[in-house]
């Protein structure tokens with residue numbers, strides 16, 4: 520077991536990549552706090568069922584990552600339950616498809632608030648807790664290949680993930696003296712609910728897959744595998760890096 524008795528908080532963990540990370544971390548011996556967005560009964564039910572399946576040393580915690588009072592209460596609950604925090608995974612994220620000429624302030628702010636501001640809030644609250652504990656920790660962001668490559672009609676999403684990339688690099692420097700490792704995982708196209716529309720459309724799927732050198736969408740478990748490494752003691756000297764899990768997508772250059 521590579522994460523035995525580590526305490527891990529994973530945001531947006533009631534579905535998709537977050538759920539796969541929570542599941543794998545529990546298998547690796549971690550105590551897992553499964554964060555879910557409050558307000559929807561199905562998210563709450565999914566998170567409670569998931570946490571219960573990991574056994575009595577895991578919990579489900581409600582918090583909208585874009586609200587400081589929620590994030591601070593969540594951290595309080597995690598520390599009250601486990602006594603500490605070793606690993607925080609900033610996974611919660613949303614995207615809105617809208618042409619730049621049409622996007623509204625409300626849509627722009629919603630994406631930035633969850634993906635960028637939420638990652639800042641969770642990281643700051645988590646890092647303060649880790650610094651107080653005095654023995655380091657791991658911060659991991661689930662960014663995207665769009666921290667680097669453009670994606671027309673998803674400008675707010677790209678801006679948020681590009682922002683996460685720079686935040687990660689800065690934090691890697693600022694938090695190194697506290698022995699807190701800070702890294703990104705940048706998934707390519709992964710089969711999760713966020714890609715529901717493409718997954719349900721055979722033509723869109725064919726086009727999307729044709730751009731991926733590996734010839735298929737990725738699985739959430741393939742992202743979780745990298746998260747296990749970055750959260751483990753084996754990643755002691757790894758900080759300030761982005762790990763692409765994209766089947767070669769970022770290397771794809773269309774010449775003709």
Ligand code: NAD
Pocket residue numbers: 530531532533534535536537554555556557562582583584585609610611612613633637661662663664705706707708709710711712713714
């Ligand atoms: P998903 O929709 O299944 O997961 C996103 C999760 O975030 C959901 O559980 C949702 O409830 C939660 N969430 C949204 N707003 C929240 C809030 N305010 N507070 C707390 N939780 C909130 O999709 P996913 O693909 O598993 O996405 C996980 C992360 O991976 C996201 O950050 C996404 O941008 C990133 N990502 C996904 C892909 C992909 O192809 N699936 C590619 C690149 C990056």
